Amino acid sequence: MVRPTSVDILDTTLRDGLQIEKAIVPTDVKVTLAEKLIGSGLKHIEVGSFVNPKKVPQMADTDELLRRLAPHEADGVEFYTLVFNLKGAQRAVDSGAKNIKLVLSASEGHSKANSDASIAEASDRLMDAAVFARDQGLRFDITTAVSFICPFDGITEADHLVEVLRPFVDAGAHGIGVADTIGNASPSLVRRNTSAVLEAFPDKPVNLHLHDTYNFGMANVIAALDLGIANFDAAMGGLGGCPFAPGAAGNIGTDDLVHLLHREGVATGVDVEALTEVRDPLIDAVGHNLTSSLSDIPATPAVFDGLFSPASAKA
Numbered sequence: 110m111v112r113p114t115s116v117d118i119l120d121t122t123l124r125d126g127l128q129i130e131k132a133i134v135p136t137d138v139k140v141t142l143a144e145k146l147i148g149s150g151l152k153h154i155e156v157g158s159f160v161n162p163k164k165v166p167q168m169a170d171t172d173e174l175l176r177r178l179a180p181h182e183a184d185g186v187e188f189y190t191l192v193f194n195l196k197g198a199q200r201a202v203d204s205g206a207k208n209i210k211l212v213l214s215a216s217e218g219h220s221k222a223n224s225d226a227s228i229a230e231a232s233d234r235l236m237d238a239a240v241f242a243r244d245q246g247l248r249f250d251i252t253t254a255v256s257f258i259c260p261f262d263g264i265t266e267a268d269h270l271v272e273v274l275r276p277f278v279d280a281g282a283h284g285i286g287v288a289d290t291i292g293n294a295s296p297s298l299v300r301r302n303t304s305a306v307l308e309a310f311p312d313k314p315v316n317l318h319l320h321d322t323y324n325f326g327m328a329n330v331i332a333a334l335d336l337g338i339a340n341f342d343a344a345m346g347g348l349g350g351c352p353f354a355p356g357a358a359g360n361i362g363t364d365d366l367v368h369l370l371h372r373e374g375v376a377t378g379v380d381v382e383a384l385t386e387v388r389d390p391l392i393d394a395v396g397h398n399l400t401s402s403l404s405d406i407p408a409t410p411a412v413f414d415g416l417f418s419p420a421s422a423k424a
Contacts, residue, residue: 113339115376119153119316120146120363122391123174124191126348128158128167134394136170140177141390146345147186149383151363154178155210155342158191159200172204179205192249193224198238201247208248210286211235215253215273218261219290223254228273239280251277252286252318257294257302264298267305274306284314284340289329292322292359296332303336316340319361321347326361327369334375341366345387346399362401364388 123139134142143154156178157171171190178188189208192198201209213235214220217228224231242249253273258264274285287306289299299317306315317333317340319326330341344360367379385403392398 110335110337112334113337113375115339115378116334116370117153117340118151118363118366118377118379119155119189119340119342120151120344121155121318121342121360122146122345122348122363122387124155124157124168125342125350125360126344126346127395128165129350130167130348130395132394132396133167133169136173136177138390138394139170139174142387142394143174143178144181145387145390146363146384147181147184149381149387150377150379151384152185152378153187153189155189155191158193159197159204160191160193172200175204175206182207189250192238192242194234195237195241198241198245198247201242202245206247208250209242210250210252211239211242211277211282212252212254213273213277214255214259215265215270216255216259216262219255219259222261232273232276236276236280239277239282243281248283249281250284250286250316251282252288252316254288254290256287257289257298258291260291265302267302270302271305271309274310278310278313282313284316285310286316286318286342288318288342289320290318292320292326294319294329295325296328299329299332300336303333303338307336314340316342318342320350321359321361327365330361330366330369331373334373345384345391345401347401348391348395348399359400362399362403364403365401368403 127134156174157168162169190201190206191212192209214223220228220231317338319329343363343366345363347359347362349360367377370377
């Protein structure tokens with residue numbers, strides 16, 4: 110496989126980054142954060158999820174947030190939301206969503222903890238959402254949680270992962286997401302399972318969603334790059350985690366990911382200095398420090414002088 114020369118980053122700060130926080134961040138603040146992310150050059154933003162607001166109150170304003178950010182679509186920015194059932198897909202349509210991500214667990218243990226259903230039951234429920242979204246003209250991706258390792262069931266076998274994904278690919282999924290939900294996958298496991306997905310569905314773009322619980326995140330990025338993966342999720346400052354996966358820590362940091370990719374000569378279209386302007390309002394919003402490696406580096410041009418080749422900062 111040839112490494113990609115450019116990568117698309119889906120920033121998940123407003124969804125995965127905030128869903129586990131105790132603070133309920135006001136919609137106005139989320140809009141400000143989103144616009145700063147967009148100002149840095151990010152073109153793909155995950156803004157929330159259509160879930161039960163009693164279970165995840167941090168996501169209760171997803172519909173309003175989509176509406177308020179919609180004018181940025183004219184500038185080529187794409188917004189994404191997570192959906193787990195038909196009701197969520199209907200809410201997404203009513204809110205003017207154009208891109209949704211359907212999420213299904215790849216293990217029985219996580220499926221029961223996350224959706225109170227077996228994989229088969231959750232898959233049937235999610236298929237109703239997939240068909241509805243497709244018929245309404247929405248683009249949908251299928252993402253599998255615990256694609257590599259599960260806190261309840263252990264290692265996820267590659268052939269099982271492929272079969273969990275297959276019905277949704279057959280139903281018209283635009284892309285495939287594979288998630289290391291608890292951040293415990295090693296590069297060899299990422300290579301094994303991701304390779305199986307690439308081989309099974311060669312015509313579909315594959316997105317990697319990585320958490321950094323055991324500091325494997327950036328090593329897994331390199332492993333995925335070497336497979337030709339050109340789509341990654343990340344959250345500013347390393348925020349995030351799954352409320353229903355014991356031991357899950359934050360995502361890989363958007364700032365760290367951009368830093369690594371630029372050092373490797375891979376373009377992202379993101380201005381690193383502009384990205385640092387997200388830090389302070391994000392810290393104020395969540396009420397604590399961030400954990401990414403770049404979080405404490407002063408946001409001055411001198412910090413980054415000479416680190417990147419001029420071409421690497423442009424998509």
